[in-house]
Amino acid sequence: MVVRTRFAPSPSGFLHLGNARTALFAFLYARAKGGRFILRIEDTDQERIVAGSEASFIEDLKWLQLTWDEGPDIGGPLGPYRCSERYDIYERELKRLTKLARVYRCFCTPDQLDQDRKLLSSQKKVIKYVGRCLSISEADATKRAATEPFVWRMHVPDGAPVTIEDSIRGHVEMQREVIGDFVLSRASGVPVFLFANAVDDALQEMTHVVRGEDHLSNTFRQVLIFQTMGYKTPQFAHLPLIGAEDGGKLSKREGSLGIRDLREQGYIREGILNYLSLLGWSPGDTGKTGEKFKPEELMKLFDLDRVHKGRALFDFQKLNFLNQQHMNDLSLAELERLAPPKNSAWAPIWKDALALVRHDAHTVQELYKVEKFLGQPDYQTDNATKILKADKSKQALEKGLQYLKQSLGENKALEEGLKQSIQSSGKDLGLKGKDLYFPFRVAITGVEAGPELVPLAKILGGQEVVHRLERAIQFAG
């Protein structure tokens, strides 16, 4: 049996941490089992479609390289892969279902249904359809259908509980009495998600349905559809939901947690994928230390039965760590491509500059902190002022500058020259350690912390280093 999984987003939103993780798990499972991953656009409700949403999903999924084998853009043997292009199929299947189960027209207005629900709620009863239209005769219903709007409902008779054997949650069951007769298609004739989704999963031969836990209660109704229509019920896997860092709902912060946003903030796909895979799943003992996994490794290791049941809270710190780990695997050329110099004057030295700060950066964006060292240092800050105006700072810098000029005049290499100049200056004045190096560091960069001084000086060039030392001496004076 070839495993087939799918990701079926509604084109009303965008790819965010929550649905990206769902897509990832479905994708990884298909890959781990040598199966196929399918993209289906769930656009049954035309009113909710947001322009550009589908394209945005496709772009972000492609960026993450969660590549699909069948989908709306590339087609496939069991298409179409967009719900809006499958209305004739839903119509046909609804007609078929009508002959297999008690499916009836419901003429209740939204207002009536709303009142029913309020009453039920006040009576502390299960909120479900009251069955008002169930008793309308077929003849009457047909007659009224000519002039009144109606929806199709499927009747759920009492009986044995509906059960699901979930890959993650195990055995789950629901009493039929609490399910209620549910809507299959709207007054407009368009099927609702519950029905269309089940039809699509069946006809597109999905073997595994991987989705969020928020769908769990829908699943009982869909199982009823699968069973009465003679479809093969897929294996379900309901993923735990992801919560925000503060323990609240992720949706509150959805705006800042879009995959697109993370990408713009400088997270790379390997880091995001690695982090997301660990949100609710763990590989168990892999025989190696650490939790860094490349996408290719995940495609081998992943399995649904190792998904955790409890919900996970999103944590930027771990994302940062893993992103940094994966950035370490990138070559300087790749880093430069991801973070090109913003100032064209820095282009010739940019790669060397990135090399100085690459291990310091959690994200691609953080690489740009090297700009701070390439640009003119600011001595006006409290710390810089304090260090430059300290007791022997000015003298140390003057001595150092003197040695450096001499060294450069003799055409010695800047790296060696600067190092010796600082040391000689220290010897002359009896300075060492931070008292000696901090004035030079601050003179050249403006701050006490940063990349190694000598390599940085090499990038800046002798003339620039001399210039900065002179400026610092002037400031100190």
Next chain:
RNA sequence: GUCCCCUUCGUCUAGCCCGGUCUAGGACACCUCCCUUUCACGGAGGUAACGGGGGUUCGAAUCCCCCAGGGGACGCCA
């Protein structure tokens, strides 16, 4: 309100199905030390958890029951 699901370090988790090997392991973060002219990287340590209460058992994080807390669903949304 009703139904369903969940609950191990601050966070992500291993272990749970098949009770003892768990004085509960790993990762992130944090702290300490080493490396180092600084920060970081890297290396070595450390602090830190089985939601509560009953049972079953010689023995329970692991099995059973109750409670509490959290989440989800209850739409002519998906």
